[in-house]
Amino acid sequence: MDDLYREVIIEHYKNPSYRGKLDPHDISFADNNPLCGDHIQIDLRVSTDGIVTDARFDGHGCAISQASADLLVESIIGKPLEEVKKLNKQSILDLLGIELGPVRLKCALLSLKVLKAGVYGLGEAGDDLVE
Amino acid sequence: MTLNLTEIRKDFPILERELRAGVRLTYLDSTATSQKPLSVIQAMDDFYRKSNANIHRGVHTLAEESTAMYEGARERIATFINAASARQVIYTRNTTESINLVAYSWARANLKQGDLVILTEMEHHSNLVPWHMLQAERGIELDFIPVTEDGLLDLDVYKTLLSRSPKLVSFSHMSNVLGTINPAAEMVRLAHEAGAIALVDGAQSVPHLKVDMQALDADFYAFSAHKMCGPTGIGVLYGKAALLESMPPFLGGGDMIKEVKLRSFRANSLPHKFEAGTPAIAEAIGFGAAVDYLTHLGMDNVAAHEHEITEYALDRLEEIPGVKVFGPSADKKGGVASFTLEGIHPHDVAQILDRDGIAVRAGHHCAQPLHEKFGIPATSRASFYLYNTKEEVDLLVNGIYKVKKMFG
Numbered sequence: 001m002d003d004l005y006r007e008v009i010i011e012h013y014k015n016p017s018y019r020g021k022l023d024p025h026d027i028s029f030a031d032n033n034p035l036c037g038d039h040i041q042i043d044l045r046v047s048t049d050g051i052v053t054d055a056r057f058d059g060h061g062c063a064i065s066q067a068s069a070d071l072l073v074e075s076i077i078g079k080p081l082e083e084v085k086k087l088n089k090q091s092i093l094d095l096l097g098i099e100l101g102p103v104r105l106k107c108a109l110l111s112l113k114v115l116k117a118g119v120y121g122l123g124e125a126g127d128d129l130v131e
Numbered sequence: 132m133t134l135n136l137t138e139i140r141k142d143f144p145i146l147e148r149e150l151r152a153g154v155r156l157t158y159l160d161s162t163a164t165s166q167k168p169l170s171v172i173q174a175m176d177d178f179y180r181k182s183n184a185n186i187h188r189g190v191h192t193l194a195e196e197s198t199a200m201y202e203g204a205r206e207r208i209a210t211f212i213n214a215a216s217a218r219q220v221i222y223t224r225n226t227t228e229s230i231n232l233v234a235y236s237w238a239r240a241n242l243k244q245g246d247l248v249i250l251t252e253m254e255h256h257s258n259l260v261p262w263h264m265l266q267a268e269r270g271i272e273l274d275f276i277p278v279t280e281d282g283l284l285d286l287d288v289y290k291t292l293l294s295r296s297p298k299l300v301s302f303s304h305m306s307n308v309l310g311t312i313n314p315a316a317e318m319v320r321l322a323h324e325a326g327a328i329a330l331v332d333g334a335q336s337v338p339h340l341k342v343d344m345q346a347l348d349a350d351f352y353a354f355s356a357h358k359m360c361g362p363t364g365i366g367v368l369y370g371k372a373a374l375l376e377s378m379p380p381f382l383g384g385g386d387m388i389k390e391v392k393l394r395s396f397r398a399n400s401l402p403h404k405f406e407a408g409t410p411a412i413a414e415a416i417g418f419g420a421a422v423d424y425l426t427h428l429g430m431d432n433v434a435a436h437e438h439e440i441t442e443y444a445l446d447r448l449e450e451i452p453g454v455k456v457f458g459p460s461a462d463k464k465g466g467v468a469s470f471t472l473e474g475i476h477p478h479d480v481a482q483i484l485d486r487d488g489i490a491v492r493a494g495h496h497c498a499q500p501l502h503e504k505f506g507i508p509a510t511s512r513a514s515f516y517l518y519n520t521k522e523e524v525d526l527l528v529n530g531i532y533k534v535k536k537m538f539g
């Protein structure tokens with residue numbers, strides 16, 4: 001609990017390195033967290049051999065949702081899409097380095113749901129994507 | 132008479148709770164649901180220990196007792212809101228179900244394609260979505276009384292909308308986000324002059340203000356027990372007797388019938404016509420105890436206390452740099468302070484306040500369109516009830532300074 005607002009999270013929230021949009025992009029997807037209205041869009045550029053060459057996120061929300069989006073985007077640049085597809089809840093918790101209760105977990109996982117829905121070409125960022 | 136807060140706080144055992152070692156609960160979320168006094172908890176406990184039986188048609192002692200308790204609570208609720216008769220007090224699950232009852236029974240029998248229903252921009256989702264659903268099914272038209280920059284309804288626009296001969300006007304008596312107390316009696320009168328039926332969402336007003344059904348003259352009035360010291364799972368739809376009598380039943384089943392044949396039924400008289408199936412008996416009895424508790428304190432005293440706390444809270448909040456409080460000034464609102472803190476998301480504000488035991492709500496508070504109107508995704512909301520103190524407002528203010536420091 002006391003780690004929830006670790007320096008690194010506040011820092012990524014206030015000064016994100018990967019906030020923005022990519023135009024052109026190969027994949028773009030956005031969705032909301034209906035509980036609190038957090039909104040995340042993720043744009044990707046992907047090479048012909050399936051490597052993420054660049055990525056950005058945009059949107060608004062709490063420190064947890066925005067910091068996790070920034071950390072997530074940072075972590076996938078240079079990775080193959082096949083590896084991105086394997087990311088799950090634990091990957092996000094490892095990136096954040098904190099434990100989260102069920103409500104805030106939804107904030108933290110929004111970016112991963114959006115990312116995977118985009119990569120899989122789905123219409124909706126469902127909860128099943130991060131299990 | 133001013134409320135004796137020391138005594139009142141003893142009535143609410145949960146307010147003694149330590150959430151973590153040395154961290155006492157500061158409950159500022161009564162707009163979502165109020166805490167319950169011992170008298171309510173005990174009334175429900177006593178019922179299950181001593182009197183539990185299903186109501187109506189039983190002839191054994193317990194069935195008679197439980198029926199008398201269930202109906203006795205209805206009588207006291209009717210008196211509390213000054214309804215002409217307890218027959219006009221229909222038990223539902225909550226305000227949402229009360230509004231849906233009107234939408235399913237009255238509206239589906241009376242509204243056709245193109246008929247106009249007037250709502251407002253400050254409605255809770257419970258007074259928007261049932262009408263969206265009817266619009267999709269029936270093709271009714273919806274229009275909205277706008278909210279001004281200072282959080283009031285624009286009554287000039289309302290009058291213009293009324294010239295389009297609406298069939299129904301439905302609005303909240305008190306906003307759950309802005310705290311605005313709308314001029315309900317005047318709005319009902321104007322609706323009637325235009326030939327419309329008036330439905331009032333009283334979820335936030337009945338817990339905090341003295342309401343008088345006969346003076347207000349609304350055709351329908353909806354509220355919930357759990358926001359007024361009572362249990363969850365029970366609410367009321369008040370309606371004018373002639374209207375309720377003219378309406379088809381809502382849910383079908385036991386208790387709402389006079390007679391059932393294999394191929395037909397005759398509906399029961401009021402209020403039972405709208406109460407199908409075994410109801411929330413213990414909850415109705417708890418609701419009765421809640422109304423007794425509020426009556427004992429006096430609703431004028433409750434309102435005066437909340438006004439004093441709200442005025443103090445708004446003054447203290449507004450002196451914090453970066454805080455913006457939404458809604459009108461204290462004289463036009465109930466005990467609600469929804470605010471934003473510059474550069475910090477409401478979710479983070481609520482989470483950090485929780486460390487000090489301060490319970491506030493963060494989000495759009497089931498009023499997403501209202502937040503869109505003000506161009507914000509969410510607010511933090513502190514709300515005050517009869518058991519809150521100025522010391523708790525001070526704890527909130529100190530907590531907000533801590534949040535600012537953390538995000539420095």
